[in-house]
Amino acid sequence: MIKNKKKEAMKTIGTYICLIVMVVISVFPILWMFDSSLKGQSEIYTSPPTFMIQHVTLENYLRVLLDSGIPRAFLNSAVISITATSITVVLGCLAGYGFSRYRFKGKKALYVGLLYGQMMPAVVLIIPIYLVFSKIGLIDSYFSLILPDVAITIPLATLMLKGFFDGVPIELEEAARIDGATKLGTLCRIVIPIAKPGLVSVAIYTFLSTWEEFIFALNLTNSASIRTLPIAINMFKGEFIIDWGAIMSSGAVISLPVILLFVLCNKVFVKGLSEGGVKG
Amino acid sequence: MKIKRKKLNHKNSGMLFILPALLVVASVMLFPLVYNIVLSFFEKTIYSPEWKFVGLEQYQHLLMSDSFLNALKNTIVWTFFSVLFQFAIGFACALVLSQDRVKFRGVWRCLIMLPWVLPAVIGSMVWKWMYHSDFGILNQILITAGFIDKALPWTGSKSLALISAIIVNTWKMFPLVILYIEASLQSVPKSLEDAAVVDGANSWNCFKVVTWPHIAGTCKTVVLLLTIWTLNAFTFIFVLTGGGPGTSSQVLSMFIYKEAFQNFNFGNAATASSILFIIVAIFSTIYIKSSIGGDES
Numbered sequence: 208m209i210k211n212k213k214k215e216a217m218k219t220i221g222t223y224i225c226l227i228v229m230v231v232i233s234v235f236p237i238l239w240m241f242d243s244s245l246k247g248q249s250e251i252y253t254s255p256p257t258f259m260i261q262h263v264t265l266e267n268y269l270r271v272l273l274d275s276g277i278p279r280a281f282l283n284s285a286v287i288s289i290t291a292t293s294i295t296v297v298l299g300c301l302a303g304y305g306f307s308r309y310r311f312k313g314k315k316a317l318y319v320g321l322l323y324g325q326m327m328p329a330v331v332l333i334i335p336i337y338l339v340f341s342k343i344g345l346i347d348s349y350f351s352l353i354l355p356d357v358a359i360t361i362p363l364a365t366l367m368l369k370g371f372f373d374g375v376p377i378e379l380e381e382a383a384r385i386d387g388a389t390k391l392g393t394l395c396r397i398v399i400p401i402a403k404p405g406l407v408s409v410a411i412y413t414f415l416s417t418w419e420e421f422i423f424a425l426n427l428t429n430s431a432s433i434r435t436l437p438i439a440i441n442m443f444k445g446e447f448i449i450d451w452g453a454i455m456s457s458g459a460v461i462s463l464p465v466i467l468l469f470v471l472c473n474k475v476f477v478k479g480l481s482e483g484g485v486k487g
Numbered sequence: 488m489k490i491k492r493k494k495l496n497h498k499n500s501g502m503l504f505i506l507p508a509l510l511v512v513a514s515v516m517l518f519p520l521v522y523n524i525v526l527s528f529f530e531k532t533i534y535s536p537e538w539k540f541v542g543l544e545q546y547q548h549l550l551m552s553d554s555f556l557n558a559l560k561n562t563i564v565w566t567f568f569s570v571l572f573q574f575a576i577g578f579a580c581a582l583v584l585s586q587d588r589v590k591f592r593g594v595w596r597c598l599i600m601l602p603w604v605l606p607a608v609i610g611s612m613v614w615k616w617m618y619h620s621d622f623g624i625l626n627q628i629l630i631t632a633g634f635i636d637k638a639l640p641w642t643g644s645k646s647l648a649l650i651s652a653i654i655v656n657t658w659k660m661f662p663l664v665i666l667y668i669e670a671s672l673q674s675v676p677k678s679l680e681d682a683a684v685v686d687g688a689n690s691w692n693c694f695k696v697v698t699w700p701h702i703a704g705t706c707k708t709v710v711l712l713l714t715i716w717t718l719n720a721f722t723f724i725f726v727l728t729g730g731g732p733g734t735s736s737q738v739l740s741m742f743i744y745k746e747a748f749q750n751f752n753f754g755n756a757a758t759a760s761s762i763l764f765i766i767v768a769i770f771s772t773i774y775i776k777s778s779i780g781g782d783e784s
Binding site for chain 1: 501512516526586589597598602666669673719722744757778
């Protein structure tokens with residue numbers, strides 16, 4: 208009996224040691240980013256590096272926030288990500304509802320097409336999109352990033368939302384229809400409120416992917432007034448000199464919104480993702 | 488009978504709901520894909536700015552060129568090891584995290600998920616800083632722990648560049664594996680596990696007979712998705728090594744990007760992307776077949 212108890216205690220200790228190791232591996236690089244961002248120029252370039260900071264300074268942040276393209280890029284990123292996420296969620300809701308509730312010709316083919324769309328390599332799309340956009344003068348506009356962002360996030364959003372809508376009992380809608388609601392009205396007033404956790408996870412997922420979108424932003428923009436954060440951070444990288452302090456503090460500025468969003472909505476997000484998206 | 492009539496009445500409404508999404512996907516995915524395949528039969532370089540039809544010549548040329556074959560080889564190494572590590576580590580973590588004895592599971596999960604939340608560019612930048620041969624903390628940690636004697640050049644070395652990128656890719660994506668596996672572990676009926684234990688099964692047997700059959704499908708899905716994502720991944724390599732030193736970490740996506748936007752050899756790049764598309768499409772087809780099969784049952 209005592210032996211069993213001891214064995215159990217050992218197992219519990221082992222489990223927590225594993226968990227701590229996992230957390231350290233996950234979180235350490237992020238902490239190191241914040242740590243480095245608070246070091247002065249002379250301290251950041253010391254060898255060997257230390258985790259303790261002798262003089263905590265905000266000079267990197269001041270340089271990034273007052274004297275660089277990061278604030279403007281932050282605005283650009285926010286406009287593009289929020290617009291793209293809103294469009295994706297609305298179009299994804301409509302399409303997910305269509306797939307979930309209706310039967311029509313070519314439905315299966317479209318569904319399979321959507322699944323392929325989800326897998327499409329961005330690098331395959333970028334060349335033709337670049338050639339077409341530069342021909343019709345769309346390069347370097349908000350639109351040139353929002354459109355691809357919406358397109359690459361729609362397939363997964365639709366598939367996830369279809370999964371959530373499948374779980375909403377159809378009887379509720381029938382009752383609403385009898386009471387005279389339109390199809391769109393039923394979707395907005397009955398189905399969407401029930402599938403709200405799903406909607407939230409789709410919105411977060413979409414926002415995270417548009418916030419970090421890189422390859423389209425790299426090739427379809429070139430002026431500072433359109434440039435997004437993942438591209439703007441590269442301007443601290445010169446031919447020979449890299450301003451690591453500025454990169455780490457802009458990294459912190461860029462990550463903070465998504466980290467906060469994730470920590471605050473973590474419960475709904477994980478629940479939504481495990482119920483809807485994980486099925487595949 | 489009632490249901491059938493209802494579905495028939497709304498025959499076209501379904502299409503209307505899907506149409507807006509369809510238009511976006513068709514214009515930004517389907518059209519470029521077709522256009523890309525068409526381009527792959529034409530030659531356009533910086534010296535010959537007009538598009539010239541050359542048929543399959545570029546495919547032939549590409550499949551025999553050393554730089555393309557090198558990129559293909561690197562892609563295989565990059566994908567295989569990334570997926571292996573992502574899955575193995577994610578799977579092990581999911582098993583640890585899903586035990587009943589774990590308290591505050593939500594908090595642990597939230598912390599472990601953070602690398603996945605961090606934008607890929609930032610994650611790669613931070614790791615590049617940690618890999619720094621003079622001021623990098625990673626070398627310092629490894630030296631202190633006694634794993635290495637002197638600082639390694641990581642991204643600056645031909646033999647370590649690809650491994651450095653694989654480590655970052657693994658770090659970023661293993662948390663997502665945890666989420667998938669954990670969700671499918673929850674679908675294993677507790678009563679079955681208990682019954683197996685009562686029957687005297689040890690934990691390995693219990694896992695093999697009870698747990699595995701329930702999660703095997705998800706594992707297959709996850710491995711296929713990771714493979715597709717890693718084949719498509721571009722940011723890690725672009726930020727960490729730029730494909731270098733030399734071409735030691737040049738994967739297909741990097742090769743395509745350089746051909747198009749540095750060498751302005753758009754024809755060749757289109758050909759290489761068609762080949763990448765075919766590779767991804769093969770894995771996608773396996774994935775889609777198994778996921779649709781799962782839906783029907």
